[in-house]
Amino acid sequence: MTYLAKPKFKHPSIETNDLGLSHRDYEGAISTLCAGCGHDSISSAIMRACFELSLPPHRIAKLSGIGCSSKTPTYFLGQSHGFNSVHGRMPSVLTGANLANRDLVYLGVSGDGDSASIGFGQFAHSIRRAVNMVYIVENNGVYGLTKGQFSATADTGSKSKKGVTNLDSPIDLAAMALQLGATFVARSFSGDKDQLVPLIKAALEHEGAAFIDVISPCIAFNNHEGSTKSFDYVRAHNDALNTLDFITTKAPIAVEYPEGETQDVRLHDGSTIRLRKLASHYDIADRHAAMAYLHQADTSGEVATGLIYMDEDAADMHSRLKTAKRPLNAMPDEALVPGAVALAKINASLR
Numbered sequence: 001m002t003y004l005a006k007p008k009f010k011h012p013s014i015e016t017n018d019l020g021l022s023h024r025d026y027e028g029a030i031s032t033l034c035a036g037c038g039h040d041s042i043s044s045a046i047m048r049a050c051f052e053l054s055l056p057p058h059r060i061a062k063l064s065g066i067g068c069s070s071k072t073p074t075y076f077l078g079q080s081h082g083f084n085s086v087h088g089r090m091p092s093v094l095t096g097a098n099l100a101n102r103d104l105v106y107l108g109v110s111g112d113g114d115s116a117s118i119g120f121g122q123f124a125h126s127i128r129r130a131v132n133m134v135y136i137v138e139n140n141g142v143y144g145l146t147k148g149q150f151s152a153t154a155d156t157g158s159k160s161k162k163g164v165t166n167l168d169s170p171i172d173l174a175a176m177a178l179q180l181g182a183t184f185v186a187r188s189f190s191g192d193k194d195q196l197v198p199l200i201k202a203a204l205e206h207e208g209a210a211f212i213d214v215i216s217p218c219i220a221f222n223n224h225e226g227s228t229k230s231f232d233y234v235r236a237h238n239d240a241l242n243t244l245d246f247i248t249t250k251a252p253i254a255v256e257y258p259e260g261e262t263q264d265v266r267l268h269d270g271s272t273i274r275l276r277k278l279a280s281h282y283d284i285a286d287r288h289a290a291m292a293y294l295h296q297a298d299t300s301g302e303v304a305t306g307l308i309y310m311d312e313d314a315a316d317m318h319s320r321l322k323t324a325k326r327p328l329n330a331m332p333d334e335a336l337v338p339g340a341v342a343l344a345k346i347n348a349s350l351r
């Protein structure tokens with residue numbers, strides 16, 4: 001497709017955020033994905049979340065692997081740092097970047113093929129190491145870019161576009177993330193922006209490994225009857241645990257709900273997410289109950305969405321490793337190269 005530059009014109013009365021930026025400042029290049037692809041809706045939810053949080057675009061780093069999903073960072077946050085890595089390798093590149101510069105906001109974008117097949121090990125280790133990031137999988141159950149083969153998240157018994165039945169067991173990435181120690185786990189649907197935008201905002205404010213599995217139908221290869229990742233299927237089987245309001249310290253939401261229906265959860269920056277509980281006894285602080293709930297929903301063919309688990313007191317990789325507060329690129333030479341005496345001391349301690 002020929003690249004068409006977007007006009008730079010902004011309407012004078014366009015909405016702006018605390019930085020004086022409009023949503024146009026969070027856009028990227030024009031998408032070349034199939035019209036109607038779920039992934040484009042996720043891009044737009046990411047732009048909305050970053051705009052509403054007033055994140056400076058140049059303080060965000062977006063990283064991805066290979067796939068239609070991994071192409072999407074080109075289509076949002078055009079003024080942010082970006083690195084389109086190798087298939088399945090986004091997590092290790094993101095981990096390295098985060099170790100070198102902890103001051104950026106890290107956004108990892110991946111696909112179900114990218115994270116549940118070739119990159120499964122990388123996904124697992126970045127989560128268990130508590131890398132401070134938002135890790136989004138745009139999950140369509142197929143390898144969209146290579147023409148629709150089943151991916152490892154395709155449900156047993158689901159049918160391909162050509163009518164072939166998937167015989168293998170699916171990998172539930174949200175359940176895996178819970179098991180691996182992620183401190184923020186959510187699932188959403190690309191067709192539900194009201195749920196997805198506050199989830200992304202909360203994940204961006206979370207300090208630790210935040211994982212969001214977003215069911216994102218591939219309209220070219222996996223949106224037919226017999227698919228469990230189609231728009232119709234997800235709409236019909238969406239079992240939402242909660243809905244969220246994101247409340248910043250500056251602009252509290254005044255809406256009151258009857259006692260017992262809401263739960264306020266504190267975020268790292270002092271803001272709050274207010275959960276409106278739809279599953280009355282669900283407790284987002286109980287990791288084991290969350291795993292059981294996911295299993296139960298899966299057994300009954302439902303897609304559990306919403307904030308599944310969150311640890312309010314999470315600590316990230318840097319606090320575990322007690323690394324220096326200052327990013328490597330901001331350290332003076334003396335700190336980076338401590339000299340022969342210090343090196344001899346380190347070597348001696350290892351003998």
Ligand SMILES: Cc1ncc(C[n+]2csc(CCOP(=O)(O)OP(=O)(O)O)c2C)c(N)n1
Nearest residue numbers: 067068069087111112113114142143144145
């Ligand atoms: C090392 C390597 N192996 C295989 C491929 C071929 N390949 C490209 S994208 C892809 C799968 C993409 O699926 P997914 O991550 O689910 O992204 P989607 O296109 O569905 O969004 C594969 C197998 C590759 N590019 N590199």
Ligand code: SF4
Nearest residue numbers: 034037068144218219
């Ligand atoms: S092939 Fe599927 S995943 Fe890729 S852009 Fe088209 S609809 Fe989206």
Ligand SMILES: [Mg+2]
Nearest residue numbers: 111112140142
């Ligand atoms: Mg896919």
